[in-house]
Amino acid sequence: MVRLPMVTELLMQLFKNPATNAFPARYLPPSVTKFLYNVAQGKAAINPPVTVPPRFRGKITYDRESCIGCQLCMRVCPAHAIEFLPSTKRVRIYVTQCIFCSQCNDICPKDCLHMSPEFLLATENRFADSQIVE
Amino acid sequence: MNGDTKKKSTPYTVPIGPVHPALKEPVMFTFQMEGEVVRSVDFAPGNTHRGIEWMGMRRNPVQIVHLTDRICGICGVVHSLSFARAVEQIAEIEVPPRADYIRTILHELERMQSHLLWAGVAAHELGFDSLLFLAWRVREQSMDLIENLTGNRVNYGIVQIGGVRRDISDEQRPIIEQGLSYYRGLLDQMKTVFLDDSTIRMRCRGHGLLSYRDAQILCAVGPTARASGVAMDVRHDYPYCAYGDLNVQPVIPPQEFGGPQGDVYDRIIVRLLEIAQSIDIIQQCMDNMPAGEILWEKKYPKLLSVLKKAQGEAIGRVEAPRGECMHYVRMDGNDAPATWKVKASSYSNLMSWIPMIKGEQLADIPIIVASIDPCMSCTDRVTVIREGSAANLTKEELTRLSREKTRRLSQC
Amino acid sequence: MLTDIILTVAGAVLVGIFGIIVAFFLMGIDRIVTARMQARIGPPLIQPLTDMRKLFTKENVVPANAIPWLFNMAPVVALASAITILLYIPVGGFPPVLSGGGDLILVMYLLTLPALALVAGGFSSGSPYATVGAQREMVTMIAYEFPLAVVIIAIAWKLTVSGIPLPFMLASVQANPVWGLVGPLGIIGILILFFVLLIVTPAELSRIPFDTPEAETELAGGVLVEYSGKNLALFTLTQGVKTVVMASLVVALFIPYRLSAILPTPAILQPVLDLLFYLVLVVLVSFIAVSLIRVSMARFRINQVVSAYWMYLSLVGIAGMLLIMADHILGVV
Numbered sequence: 055m056v057r058l059p060m061v062t063e064l065l066m067q068l069f070k071n072p073a074t075n076a077f078p079a080r081y082l083p084p085s086v087t088k089f090l091y092n093v094a095q096g097k098a099a100i101n102p103p104v105t106v107p108p109r110f111r112g113k114i115t116y117d118r119e120s121c122i123g124c125q126l127c128m129r130v131c132p133a134h135a136i137e138f139l140p141s142t143k144r145v146r147i148y149v150t151q152c153i154f155c156s157q158c159n160d161i162c163p164k165d166c167l168h169m170s171p172e173f174l175l176a177t178e179n180r181f182a183d184s185q186i187v188e
Numbered sequence: 189m190n191g192d193t194k195k196k197s198t199p200y201t202v203p204i205g206p207v208h209p210a211l212k213e214p215v216m217f218t219f220q221m222e223g224e225v226v227r228s229v230d231f232a233p234g235n236t237h238r239g240i241e242w243m244g245m246r247r248n249p250v251q252i253v254h255l256t257d258r259i260c261g262i263c264g265v266v267h268s269l270s271f272a273r274a275v276e277q278i279a280e281i282e283v284p285p286r287a288d289y290i291r292t293i294l295h296e297l298e299r300m301q302s303h304l305l306w307a308g309v310a311a312h313e314l315g316f317d318s319l320l321f322l323a324w325r326v327r328e329q330s331m332d333l334i335e336n337l338t339g340n341r342v343n344y345g346i347v348q349i350g351g352v353r354r355d356i357s358d359e360q361r362p363i364i365e366q367g368l369s370y371y372r373g374l375l376d377q378m379k380t381v382f383l384d385d386s387t388i389r390m391r392c393r394g395h396g397l398l399s400y401r402d403a404q405i406l407c408a409v410g411p412t413a414r415a416s417g418v419a420m421d422v423r424h425d426y427p428y429c430a431y432g433d434l435n436v437q438p439v440i441p442p443q444e445f446g447g448p449q450g451d452v453y454d455r456i457i458v459r460l461l462e463i464a465q466s467i468d469i470i471q472q473c474m475d476n477m478p479a480g481e482i483l484w485e486k487k488y489p490k491l492l493s494v495l496k497k498a499q500g501e502a503i504g505r506v507e508a509p510r511g512e513c514m515h516y517v518r519m520d521g522n523d524a525p526a527t528w529k530v531k532a533s534s535y536s537n538l539m540s541w542i543p544m545i546k547g548e549q550l551a552d553i554p555i556i557v558a559s560i561d562p563c564m565s566c567t568d569r570v571t572v573i574r575e576g577s578a579a580n581l582t583k584e585e586l587t588r589l590s591r592e593k594t595r596r597l598s599q600c
Numbered sequence: 601m602l603t604d605i606i607l608t609v610a611g612a613v614l615v616g617i618f619g620i621i622v623a624f625f626l627m628g629i630d631r632i633v634t635a636r637m638q639a640r641i642g643p644p645l646i647q648p649l650t651d652m653r654k655l656f657t658k659e660n661v662v663p664a665n666a667i668p669w670l671f672n673m674a675p676v677v678a679l680a681s682a683i684t685i686l687l688y689i690p691v692g693g694f695p696p697v698l699s700g701g702g703d704l705i706l707v708m709y710l711l712t713l714p715a716l717a718l719v720a721g722g723f724s725s726g727s728p729y730a731t732v733g734a735q736r737e738m739v740t741m742i743a744y745e746f747p748l749a750v751v752i753i754a755i756a757w758k759l760t761v762s763g764i765p766l767p768f769m770l771a772s773v774q775a776n777p778v779w780g781l782v783g784p785l786g787i788i789g790i791l792i793l794f795f796v797l798l799i800v801t802p803a804e805l806s807r808i809p810f811d812t813p814e815a816e817t818e819l820a821g822g823v824l825v826e827y828s829g830k831n832l833a834l835f836t837l838t839q840g841v842k843t844v845v846m847a848s849l850v851v852a853l854f855i856p857y858r859l860s861a862i863l864p865t866p867a868i869l870q871p872v873l874d875l876l877f878y879l880v881l882v883v884l885v886s887f888i889a890v891s892l893i894r895v896s897m898a899r900f901r902i903n904q905v906v907s908a909y910w911m912y913l914s915l916v917g918i919a920g921m922l923l924i925m926a927d928h929i930l931g932v933v
Binding site (some may be wrong): 106 | 251257258318322325328335339345353354377380381385387489
Binding site (some may be wrong): 058060061064065067068070072073074076080081 | 638
């Protein structure tokens with residue numbers, strides 16, 4: 055006998071809400087750049103993304119003042135994303151290279167590196183201001 | 189249709205790959221076809237070689253352990269755990285029991301999400317996209333759980349040499365319990381939609397056969413071997429982490445589904461039953477989790493100096509969702525390991541494609557190829573380039589090169 | 601005479617445009633409904649139109665080892681023949697434009713034309729995937745023809761024995777709904793035939809589970825693998841128009857009712873009401889025959905397609921036909 059257990063499941067789903075989170079907009083806007091421009095101007099709103107859990111590892115933050123320039127973070131960074139600036143004895147972190155392992159946070163003796171919940175990091179320029187933390 | 193095959197027909201070649209909708213990762217297949225039937229098959233991996241081992245041999249183990257997360261997009265815990273276990277053996281590091289339990293929980297969560305991912309891919313290969321969406325929607329819960337426990341959805345970065353980096357707090361316990369009960373409730377439904385469906389049964393039962401003998405001769409591992417009736421599971425045969433304390437038996441297709449026959453359908457059964465097994469294992473771990481430290485050494489500079497002094501070689505073995513995964517590491521007192529060799533589970537399974545596909549129809553190729561859950565980026569550790577283009581090695585050459593490398597390694 | 605020709609041509613153009621609009625509408629509905637059943641949001645209703653507009657701006661790429669004239673002609677022939685069928689079947693509650701010129705047998709022949717054009721296009725594109733796809737398309741075509749013929753012949757036979765002149769004419773089928781001509785046994789028979797025609801529809805339209813000729817995961821698009829740009833747009837449009845054709849055919853054969861005949865309405869509103877009712881019926885038929893079947897099954901192997909149609913569905917169809925015959929004989933006795 056032909057058994058199609060999915061049919062009931064599908065017909066039931068037809069009257070339920072879709073599981074998709076409509077981020078950033080329900081449908082593709084005619085022009086994405088214009089949409090994003092409008093969002094930046096405050097004329098349009100984006101649907102919020104799915105919330106991140108506590109202790110999520112997003113873009114790195116750096117407390118320049120408390121850093122002592124010990125360079126330990128560079129020793130454990132798997133992606134070589136941290137550069138030491140000898141003139142100021144501080145580090146510079148390239149977010150495009152960072153793999154978000156947060157190992158530098160763990161080793162930092164002064165606790166000056168942290169992961170923020172920010173994850174919307176896409177840009178066209180890998181050396182943009184938002185992609186370099188120093 | 190049967191009359192056609194008797195007619196004198198010359199075989200024609202159908203190339204599939206390196207990029208093709210049937211393949212989720214690049215591998216090159218060449219099929220000799222007669223009508224719709226595959227007469228012979230050849231395949232050439234090596235299209236996703238990324239030189240990860242080379243990168244690893246220029247980094248210290250604490251860095252590599254996060255590099256291993258990136259070997260495979262799905263088995264993050266598997267590779268880092270396997271590598272960490274090899275290094276721990278060399279440096280004689282003893283992992284605290286609580287860390288072992290947390291490792292086990294994450295390992296099993298990963299198995300669940302990997303099997304659900306596979307179930308979706310398999311459904312898609314059969315042209316059953318609704319099931320793909322259903323399976324991946326269900327999978328989302330385990331991804332969220334992993335994200336909550338580790339801080340990231342895909343590259344978890346949770347395993348560290350000598351333990352794990354994040355503890356499971358008391359606030360997180362109810363979240364895990366909730367996730368487990370969600371899956372317990374869904375398991376029956378998943379079994380119904382996958383195993384009771386006539387069209388899936390029609391496409392999968394009796395196709396892509398791998399006999400018990402072939403599975404042993406070709407050294408198949410994981411669900412591929414278990415679906416053929418080979419009772420092997422590293423978690424049972426060679427327990428690691430917390431598996432020694434738990435009761436883990438290899439999952440063989442049970443008699444109620446007709447016993448192990450080694451076809452695609454059996455591989456679906458094995459994976460679905462393994463999801464149930466994983467839920468059970470996580471529950472046991474949650475109930476018996478000891479208190480204590482989660483890292484052998486909390487201070488990373490100290491850990492680094494211990495690892496620098498370590499000398500020797502070891503193999504870390506774990507049971508990945510796809511089968512046995514192995515990392516060989518040799519350390520010689522430098523920052524970086526002298527050798528690091530990854531044997532992913534798919535590497536052992538690829539050869540079983542040949543007996544599976546031979547004699548099957550063109551239409552069955554996607555599901556048979558997908559049925560071993562191949563992970564090409566895990567597997568591709570070598571690519572041969574001569575004079576600017578890809579070349580093939582003969583068996584003799586390969587043997588000679590392997591022996592040379594072994595000699596070179598044993599000298600250092 | 602001349603006015604006749606002009607009227608016919610104008611009617612044909614109108615029906616063609618109407619058919620294409622309904623095709624886009626059905627494609628859009630299909631995509632939304634499918635998405636909702638799979639717990640997705642799905643595209644907006646005008647997405648097929650947007651896709652088509654994009655495809656028409658793209659270049660036609662002709663493969664090096666294709667036969668260019670055949671390769672480029674196939675999509676035009678396919679779309680033209682698909683629209684031609686629309687002229688012979690009642691669309692939108694109106695009688696067919698060429699009602700005097702053809703009957704169900706002609707429609708059956710015409711239905712094979714888009715498929716044949718697809719086969720020709722596949723063979724001429726010189727790709728192994730397209731060749732395998734074209735072979736499968738031919739086999740599928742042969743497979744579903746028989747159950748389709750059984751349905752049509754059974755209905756025409758019933759009309760003949762009921763003493764209706766010109767039983768193969770769609771106008772007479774339209775005027776005399778079969779349900780009214782049979783007894784309880786015959787109703788079951790017609791229900792079975794209705795079911796058979798609904799199952800033939802996805803094969804006619806190359807949809808899952810009978811989309812073996814295109815089989816995305818096996819043949820990467822099969823017969824259509826080498827098609828791009830305008831040619832692909834024409835083939836996609838053909839599929840859309842064929843959906844309208846098949847849905848209209850199902851409606852014409854089994855649900856040939858007009859709302860205006862039941863509800864008392866002013867004469868001016870009657871066509872509007874009929875049109876709306878027709879659209880509702882067509883959407884319903886395409887939901888069952890295209891969307892629901894498509895999302896709830898895995899793709900068949902080509903030999904399973906053949907056995908499904910030749911063995912099971914043909915037997916079911918013949919059983920339905922026999923029930924109608926038995927009903928008639930019992931009714932006469």
